[in-house]
Amino acid sequence: xxDDWPNSLIVAAVCPSNCRRTRLDKKSCLPRDLLGDxxxxxxxxxxxxxxxxxxxxxxxxxxxxxxxxxxxxxxCRKPQGRFELLALSxxxxxxxxxxxxxx
Numbered sequence: 001x002x003d004d005w006p007n008s009l010i011v012a013a014v015c016p017s018n019c020r021r022t023r024l025d026k027k028s029c030l031p032r033d034l035l036g037d038x039x040x041x042x043x044x045x046x047x048x049x050x051x052x053x054x055x056x057x058x059x060x061x062x063x064x065x066x067x068x069x070x071x072x073x074x075x076c077r078k079p080q081g082r083f084e085l086l087a088l089s090x091x092x093x094x095x096x097x098x099x100x101x102x103x
Contacts, residue, residue, distance in 0.1 A: 012043070053091030066100050076103045 014031050032040045040046070054062065063082060066072045075081040085103075089096035 011049070051093060054089075054093055054096065055091070056086075059086050059089070059091060059096065062096060072100055073103045076100070 014034050028034075031043060031046060035043070063072070063085065067077070072085075076085055085096070085099050089099055
């Protein structure tokens with residue numbers, strides 16, 4: 001029963017790779033398109049939260065974390081590769097992670 005949590009809030013994220021798309025002709029990343037009408041019903045009311053681009057210090061911290069865990073391989077471990085990763089991602093968190101995964 002969901003109505004026994006007065007004054008509560010649940011924050012959730014939708015990962016496109018784990019969702020079935022109900023409208024295959026759309027390439028939308030909106031929750032309704034990712035979850036379908038039935039799945040979206042359970043998120044009602046939906047309040048989007050904007051995730052801003054990473055600052056330079058946040059990118060540096062992520063890069064250091066990925067280096068410590070040896071998730072960055074090859075040319076990206078060199079200073080020029082690091083510079084290219086930071087420049088190509090343009091501070092976009094998901095793009096930065098995708099670029100790291102492709103190394």
